[in-house]
Amino acid sequence: MSSLREKMISIGPNVLLFFEGYINSSLNRKYNYRSISWILTLRKIYSDQRIDDACKRALSYGAYSYKRFIRTR
Secondary structure (H helix, E strand, O other): OHHHHHHHHHHOHHHHHHHHHHHHOOOOHHHHHHHOOHHHHHOOOOOHHHHHHHHHHHHHHOOOOHHHHHHHO
16 A cells, blocks of 8 residues: 555645545455556656645545546646
8 A cells, every 4th residue: 555655645735645544434344455556557648736736626526536637627
């Protein structure tokens, strides 16, 4: 988990908050680490700042799913 957490930190502070909220929002935490990796694939398309801003908006809505996240960016 620490390497994934470090990658989230390198994108931005809101990404880390989103990551922690996402991990804690589900009862089945075992699979959450793999399912949150889509944020890292967004780096191929978007800048870190844009991803961080999208996470900030998603946090303001309490949106911790991929589908809701994509709608907020």
